Amino acid sequence: MTAVLKSELLAERLRLRKKIQSGGAPQGIVTSLAIQKGEHYVLSRYEDDVWILPDDWFSANVVVSQRKLDFARIQSPALRSEAKLVMFRQMWGVTDASSSLRGSTLGLHFNNLCYWIEWLTGLRTVTHADVTPLLAQRYVDHVRSLKSRIGEKKSLAPATQQQRLAAVEMCWKNLRDTPLGFDHPWPDSSATALAGLKTHRKPSTPIIPEEILAALFQYAESQLERAGELLDHRDALNRLALKSMNRTDQAKEKGQFLAMRGWSDGLQAYHKALLTLRDSCFLLILTTTGIRAHELANIKRDNWFSEVREGERFYFLGSRSDKTYAGETQWICPEIAITAVQVLGRLAEPLQEELDQALEQATAIGNYREAGRLNGISSHVSLCKINQRSAIINVLSGNALILRLQMLTDYLSLDWKLAPHQFRRTFANHVVHHKLGDLRYLRDHFKHWSLDMAALYAFNEAQDLELFDEIYRAFDEKRQSIIGHWLEPDTVISGGMAPYVREMRSRNETVRTYKNRKEMIHAISELIYLRSTGIAWCTNDIGVDCAGGQCEECEHGCIDDTHKPFWRGLYLQQIELRQIDDCGVAGSETVERTIRRCEQVLRDLGVNIEELKERIADVEAV
Known part of the structure; x- marks a missing residue:
């Protein structure tokens, strides 16, 4: 085992970069593991055929066997040497400091590079300098012909095809300033376009039912x-x-x-x-x-x-x-x-005790890599x-x-x-439904999300901001879906806001203002505050002038066909209450007033009240 000071490590890495740029035979430290007192344990050298990657480049749940780059997979010595050059530059951002790779992403890029080089080897191509756009197009055809599994007819997923083709672009980017450089593989296109991927896609991850x-x-x-x-x-x-x-x-x-x-x-x-x-x-x-x-x-x-x-x-x-x-x-x-x-x-307590003992033993014999790995997972609950x-x-x-x-x-x-x-994604969907008052199951476990999200984040700014962004996106999608449903010409609606929605539907010039209906819905939904009252959708964003549950009369309330089961249930409940004799005058008046409210809303929502009354009467007769 070799240990070096951090200053020596940085100096050697600088020499390695210069050697690569000058076209010489590179030798030097590629990866290392920090141990103690500014010392680093050398994991891999450039001339090694297997590069061991530091454990702290990976998430804890990545298995050890996937924390290396095995260049021995590449049969051609020349192409193996070129692959090392590409991966070193990609690892350390030699070509583009912002694109340096780590962890499983680095391993994925390496695997796709191996697929590309294996295909080149089969064509007896000995160097990337011989790659032409015509040859690259043949690889595109090859990738498109591959099947997801042996014996199946299904092609590789577009995302997988894009990753295979991106390896060619990675080689072009990292070799173009060397004698091994070649022309852009597809001058008028890209790996993403050739794989048939759209740059803006809806989330493909399903929501758990x-x-x-x-x-x-x-x-x-x-x-x-x-x-x-x-x-x-x-x-x-x-x-x-x-x-x-x-x-x-x-x-x-x-x-x-x-x-x-x-x-x-x-x-x-x-x-x-x-x-x-x-x-x-x-x-x-x-x-x-x-x-x-x-x-x-x-x-x-x-x-x-x-x-x-x-x-x-x-x-x-x-x-x-x-x-x-x-x-x-x-x-x-x-x-x-x-x-x-x-x-x-x-x-995890028994395993933690075993881990502590193994850590002590590894440290005692100077096995710094194993000690570093064990120290990295110590106290984890998984x-x-x-x-x-x-x-x-x-x-x-x-x-x-x-x-x-x-x-x-x-x-x-x-x-x-x-x-x-x-x-x-399911979590984000549940938060949105809870904030809209439409979460039935797990409601108690999401009650803290009743607060404004900005206020929740302000509680503790160390929180996962990206998760908040995902929740906002899910909320926007749900809001656009609801408002888009209102604007459908055949959607039945009720409530004080219904006349304004119907008027908007009839404005032909509104549609012409936007490129298409989708853009119109997006623009309109951005202007509308939305929450659920249980019996209607409320658009009142100032918290005053609330009709106190009289959403069918409030100018901020819109009731669509999704609320029909509630109003029908409320109507049947009031019909039962009407049969009670000891409600008093005030109670009876409230029941009658609520029955009239329900009948008006249900008529607006397309329910035949007379037919409903007949069915109720038939049930009571039985």
């Missing part, structure tokens, strides 16, 4: 409620002095001990229950915070706090965000998310072992999280392909 999320959340919550019992069993098992020497007899002892404590399902079922508890905690946190999978993996025990504002307690969960290099970030969350983090912390027989401790990988969440979904017989990234 409410019935699916409700079933998952209810099950996860039920598991959280039994956490104390399961963990008490675990702690008692760890204190148990085993009499047997072999594993089989030890397992029997543990099973009998659990049975004495009231767990009669056996040791294997108990271990499975602990895993299910862990996965349930992950699901609860993802659902109620909107954090990403790698941010979930970066959560450490006790990295949360709460404070009381105006009589209301607010909870904040902390973690590290790597996607936008935001670093330490916080998320406002309900108490159940904090409870889940606390349970995860207690679940600690796990790669498999039951492995002694290697890591945090749960992204792929493993996907698998575990899908296992929960399958166990509940839910027809949905669940993935961690779906929770963020």
Whole structure:
């Protein structure tokens, strides 16, 4: 193992850059790991065929095997040398300081570079200097001909095609000022255009259906409620002095001990229950915070706090965000998310003890890379072992999280392909529905979002600002959808605002003012404040002159066909109240007045009142 001072490292990297630019045979340190007292442990040199990448370039949930660039994959020595040049420049921003890559993104670019070079090798092309636009176009045709899986007829997804073609552009950018440079592969186009991708696309991530999320959340919550019992069993098992020497007899002892404590399902079922508890905690946190999978993996025990504002307690969960290099970030969350983090912390205690011992051993023998890795994941609540027989401790990988969440979904017989990234968009959708008064399930867990979002962010500016932006986008989409529905010529509406909406529909010149109807809806929705009163949409943005629930008469209230079930239910309820004899004069007058209100709104919404009355009469006769 080689250790160098930071000053030596920087000087050698500078020499390496100059050597690359001059066209000589490069040699020098490519990657290193900071250890102590300004020293760095050398991970890789330029001349190595495998470049080990620093652990702190990756999210904690990326497996160790993916933290390297293996140039031995490239058969041609010349093209292998050129690939190193491209990746070094891309890693350290030699060509463009703003485009330096790190972590899994770097690995993705390298994989796509290997696909490109493998294709060149098959054509017996020995250097990038021989690449022409015609040759590059042949690669475009090749990528378009590839299938997503062997034996399938489906082509690669456009995003995957774009990544394959972007590797060619990456080579052009990083080699153009060297003797290996070549003309732009497609002078009048780009990888994005050739892959058929639009520059502005609607989010492709699906929102988890409410019935699916409700079933998952209810099950996860039920598991959280039994956490104390399961963990008490675990702690008692760890204190148990085993009499047997072999594993089989030890397992029997543990099973009998659990049975004495009231767990009669056996040791294997108990271990499975602990895993299910862990996965349930992950699901609860993802659902109620909107954090990403790698941010979930970066959560450490006790990295949360709460404070009381105006009589209301607010909870904040902390973690590290790597996607936008935001670093330490916080998320406002309900108490159940904090409870889940606390349970995860207690679940990870035995593994944390093992990690501390392994860290001490690695430090003692000078294994700085392993010590650095273990120190980087210490105190994380998602600690796990790669498999039951492995002694290697890591945090749960992204792929493993996907698998575990899908296992929960399958166990509940839910027809949905669940993935961690779906929770963020689903979370934003739930916040919007809550702010519009239209969130039924999980309403209590989102009550803190009733406040203005600017005020919520002002509480703590260390929060995930990008998540707030995503919520704003979701709110704009929902608002445009609602207002666009109002402006449809066949949408039935009622309320004091209805005449103004109908007048806007009839203005032909309004449409001509904008490029198209979509642009018109976007422009109009930007000017309209919108919230739900439960019985109507309210556009009153000043908080005064409220009609006090008389939305059908208020100039700010618009009632569309989505409110029809409520008004129908209210009407049927009032018909029942009419049959009560002891309501008094005032009560009877209120009932009659409410019946007239309901009938007017329902008529506006296209309901045949006389036919409805006949059906009610038939039911009462029965």
